[in-house]
Amino acid sequence: xxxxxxxxxxxxxxxxxxxxxxxxxxxxxxxxxxxxxxxxxxxxxxxxxxxxxxxxxxxxxxxxxxxxxxxxxxxxxxxxxxxxxxxxxxxxxxxxxxxxxxxxxxxxxxxxxxxxxxxxxxxxxxxxxxxxxxxxxxxxxxxxxxxxxxxxxxxxxxxxxxxxxxxxxxxxxxxxxxxxxxxxxxxxxxxxxxxxxxxxxxxxxxxxxxxxxxxxxxxxxxxxxxxxxxxxxxxxxxxxxxxxxxxxxxxxxxxxxxxxxxxxxxxxxxxxxxx
Amino acid sequence: xxxxxxxxxxxxxxxxxxxxxxxxxxxxxxxxxxxxxxxxxxxxxxxxxxxxxxxxxxxxxxxxxxxxxxxxxxxxxxxxxxxxxxxxxxxxxxxxxxxxxxxxxxxxxxxxxxxxxxxxxxxxxxxxxxxxxxxxxxxxxxxxxxxxxxxxxxxxxxxxxxxxxxxxxxxxxxxxxxxxxxxxxxxxxxxxxxxxxxxxxxxxxxxxxxxxxxxxxxxxxxxxxxxxxxxxxxxxxxxxxxxx
Numbered sequence: 001x002x003x004x005x006x007x008x009x010x011x012x013x014x015x016x017x018x019x020x021x022x023x024x025x026x027x028x029x030x031x032x033x034x035x036x037x038x039x040x041x042x043x044x045x046x047x048x049x050x051x052x053x054x055x056x057x058x059x060x061x062x063x064x065x066x067x068x069x070x071x072x073x074x075x076x077x078x079x080x081x082x083x084x085x086x087x088x089x090x091x092x093x094x095x096x097x098x099x100x101x102x103x104x105x106x107x108x109x110x111x112x113x114x115x116x117x118x119x120x121x122x123x124x125x126x127x128x129x130x131x132x133x134x135x136x137x138x139x140x141x142x143x144x145x146x147x148x149x150x151x152x153x154x155x156x157x158x159x160x161x162x163x164x165x166x167x168x169x170x171x172x173x174x175x176x177x178x179x180x181x182x183x184x185x186x187x188x189x190x191x192x193x194x195x196x197x198x199x200x201x202x203x204x205x206x207x208x209x210x211x212x213x214x215x216x217x218x219x220x221x222x223x224x225x226x227x228x229x230x231x232x233x234x235x236x237x238x239x240x241x242x243x244x245x246x247x248x249x250x251x252x253x254x255x256x257x258x259x260x261x262x263x264x265x266x267x268x269x270x271x272x273x274x275x
Numbered sequence: 276x277x278x279x280x281x282x283x284x285x286x287x288x289x290x291x292x293x294x295x296x297x298x299x300x301x302x303x304x305x306x307x308x309x310x311x312x313x314x315x316x317x318x319x320x321x322x323x324x325x326x327x328x329x330x331x332x333x334x335x336x337x338x339x340x341x342x343x344x345x346x347x348x349x350x351x352x353x354x355x356x357x358x359x360x361x362x363x364x365x366x367x368x369x370x371x372x373x374x375x376x377x378x379x380x381x382x383x384x385x386x387x388x389x390x391x392x393x394x395x396x397x398x399x400x401x402x403x404x405x406x407x408x409x410x411x412x413x414x415x416x417x418x419x420x421x422x423x424x425x426x427x428x429x430x431x432x433x434x435x436x437x438x439x440x441x442x443x444x445x446x447x448x449x450x451x452x453x454x455x456x457x458x459x460x461x462x463x464x465x466x467x468x469x470x471x472x473x474x475x476x477x478x479x480x481x482x483x484x485x486x487x488x489x490x491x492x493x494x495x496x497x498x499x500x501x502x503x504x505x506x507x508x509x510x511x512x513x514x515x516x517x518x519x
Binding site for chain 1: 287288289290291292293294295296298299302303306307310311313314315317318319320321322323324325326327329330331334335336337339340343344351352353355356357358364367368370371372374377378379380381382383384388392395399516517
């Protein structure tokens with residue numbers, strides 16, 4: 001007869017799949033038996049830890065995305081996407097709702113930070129040549145994510161429904177009216193016969209100018225459609241990082257380094273050490 | 276402490292736990308402290324309620340699109356607001372398929388890929404970041420230039436008479452198209468001149484054509500800006516349907 005486990009031990013085992021004492025095996029299990037952490041490989045090349053190499057930009061971009069998701073959901077409880085209520089709700093967030101303003105501030109500044117961080121993530125991936133084979137496709141996924149980040153920010157820009165929002169979106173969406181063949185002010189509009197009521201800008205705004213239908217469209221795009229597409233592509237992006245061989249890095253240095261000298265083509269990275 | 280694990284295949288691998296997870300935790304904490312303090316100290320902007328009858332001057336797009344809005348000074352909206360962003364996205368997507376330089380994958384080096392890095396930095400810093408800085412800090416009413424410390428003056432309306440390049444040169448307007456197409460024809464000349472070189476052999480015709488088109492398009496932007504700023508040139512190519 002096997003020994004009966006204590007109630008506590010049974011409960012513990014039902015939640016955690018392994019113990020936490022610092023053994024080589026548990027270090028691997030920490031990653032592989034945690035649904036969130038197993039986004040990572042269980043082991044990683046040493047240079048991938050270096051902030052001097054990664055700048056930490058990809059991870060922080062994702063963190064800012066999570067911040068905007070959490071604060072965004074909270075803001076949705078207090079915001080009605082209509083011209084009659086949108087601005088009043090912003091004022092209420094500012095003056096009436098406990099911690100309303102800091103939610104809005106974190107949402108907006110987090111979003112701006114995300115735009116900048118994503119740009120610098122792209123810059124570092126370019127400068128370190130990390131888009132080269134076999135990572136061409138994942139660079140492309142990243143370019144789409146960069147575009148989505150800016151579209152997410154752009155659609156959110158309208159929602160406060162103040163002067164800044166309305167006219168910034170007017171300027172931005174006027175570009176759609178200049179699209180060749182599809183915008184009523186663009187070249188070739190005469191050929192397709194589009195008017196201000198049925199061109200590309202009207203599709204975005206739900207009418208010839210920024211009004212009630214535009215708020216609703218931008219709200220749905222901002223809260224549902226774009227985050228969903230971005231989340232799906234992020235899954236692809238992170239998965240492909242692993243499938244394409246983990247974080248990029250210099251070619252492997254297989255030969256044993258001579259004592260006291262860096263191996264050929266170590267590119268400034270420390271050779272294998274047992275520290 | 277680094278244990279070599281039995282399934283470690285890479286020569287310089289360490290366990291992700293705790294090495295990477297610790298860094299991620301610390302970076303997350305630092306970023307959240309920074310963002311929280313920033314959000315306590317600085318309020319997000321909220322101006323008066325939207326009023327369709329009162330257009331502010333200047334009306335600025337969100338700051339990350341101000342580089343494109345800045346281009347509206349020099350190009351018609353269908354170029355500045357549609358074709359340029361389209362080519363930026365397509366060009367970025369194409370980069371890994373155009374860059375056949377095997378060096379510099381996974382480490383920083385300017386020496387082994389001077390052309391790729393200078394072209395990218397020129398585009399990113401010169402044509403994207405710099406116009407944004409100008410748009411945010413140096414543009415006032417009428418989209419006129421104001422230094423950040425300069426007061427906005429509604430009366431300031433420098434009235435420039437811009438002239439089309441073909442008129443400036445005293446040639447028929449139809450030759451404007453020749454000028455534009457000739458600009459892209461430079462790629463053909465370069466190909467005929469250098470096609471035996473190792474660099475172009477590595478690229479091949481298709482990659483070279485796309486690369487040259489994208490680079491010439493990128494380079495055309497500062498060229499048009501210079502024509503406007505130095506010679507008050509309005510358009511290079513005027514047609515009944517579109518102007519370039």
